[in-house]
Amino acid sequence: MEDILRPIYQERASHSSTLGILLIEKRANDISITDTFDYILFVIVNEAEDAVFLKHYTYRDKKAALHVVSESQLQDWLLLGTNRKVVDWIQNGKILFDRNEYLSSLKKEISEFPFYGRKIKMGMEFAKLIRRYMDGKVFFENGQYLDAYNHVVHSLHHLARLEVIDQGFHPEVTVWNQVKHIEPEIFKLYEELVNSEETLEKRLELLFLASEFLIYSRTNIGAQHLIEVMETKEEPWTIAQLINHQELAHYAVDLSVLLEYLIEKNIIEIANVETKGQEVYHRLYHL
Template sequence: MNRRPDDNQQTYLELLRERMDVQAVLILPESDMLVPFREGTFYIVVVNHSHVDTSIRRMRIKKQVIVEQQISRWQLEKGAVNGLDERLAMMLAKAEILWDKEGYMKHMKQRLSRLPEFLQKKNICREYSRLLRFFHETKERLQQGMALDAYHSSIQSLDSWARLIVYEAGENPQAAIWSQVKQLDYSVYKLYEELSFNAEALEKRIELLLLAMEFWIISHMKNSVRFLIEVMEKRNGPWSLQDLMNHPLIQDAEIEVPLIVDKMVQRSLIQEVACSNHQNGDEEICFILLG
């Protein structure tokens, strides 16, 4: 149940309404785990400033604590195109609108709930690369007899897998992500459940997870790396690894590019070619798309 403003807090809200720069006011549920403080009513205040850092203020009004987080329209507009900070996106999705000038925030919440196709592909590629990394870590640590370390890596791989499933559905990950995944892909949810609660030996549970994960990684690869493929399609010639990693669309995307490129070569999605000769006779290995 939401914290409704009482008589004392109405004074605070009236002051916000009188401010020319305030576009909307939202309130978070009192039991929400995203709230950084256990005490106080949490408000999100949307302002018209061109650029405002997301800042939090804690105030006391007539012995009652109010927590206020400001966010600018500029940040929201940018987030609708490029994606918001994940925690902030979750908060806005859960927050109830108390006051909304010209219906701006109602429309913005709808925009933020839908992932732009470009952002969806980028997020899928990022989580796929993380899934690959943690899959290999899990396998290697299990082979080395480090069962608990392998278990830790397997949980991280499942987290990336879960987020990938959510992004494929065009949604943003929620705080209770496994409840979300249960509705979207029950088979992946069941693997997480089996790893956590099955009575078999830990090593056996991890081995079974790795088998299922490897099959999924192979069968979903082309779709999962679509973002990287479309970047490479922008050039007719070969790409060096450094060219790819420095590309403006990839540079800040947190994608494990070398790992994905290696896997794409193995699956014949791209091919290695020599693209430059150095004075000492060394050849740099570059990559071109295949069919």
């Protein structure tokens, strides 16, 4: 099949904007990694009209997909974790074309997982974790157990991903397989939630008790990125300054809930600043 695809990728390699081309083959035990296609041609370019461009091909009983992705889109995926398959593609794909060792450097960067990128990703996962956990707790207290269950499962996923990132690994699509070996305690909590024969209400009640400690014990690593950003100036921060900060913008949607959690845990404090309104204050935040 590689020979059949050669004219397609050679044409792409001739473009001056092409940085690298990878070939990914479908794995018998994991067809989801290629979206059921037999082959993926993954082309990274430094500039393009569209951030993502796709083409599908058929040859006899085989099917292949061409993905042309801009470098900026790829970097967003890697930072935000919104397309986890690409980490697998870069790590395990066969290099067909590599301009100035771009792909070789990218493979090395992913395997080493620079700490700067890890801190931002941990901040994002922790903020999502707190959002899901707090919302789940409200649903539970209101007797809406199915909605509470949905949020708790998501919160455990974020807790698992946080743990994987803290250990220096990229969360894979099969994140629970990673967590099983890295942090069995979190895996066991997830197993008990899903497989327990207790009533749903009882399962949730026990999980909220157990996960409260697990989340709190990871607060320092989860909030480290936010704390380091806040340490860059001595004056208190407005919420507008925080959500519009270049790095915090990645998890701005969950920042208010995260701040409330950190206030509750005495990590962040509130500073009230007078307004023109009587007994109305601007609410500012500092460490």
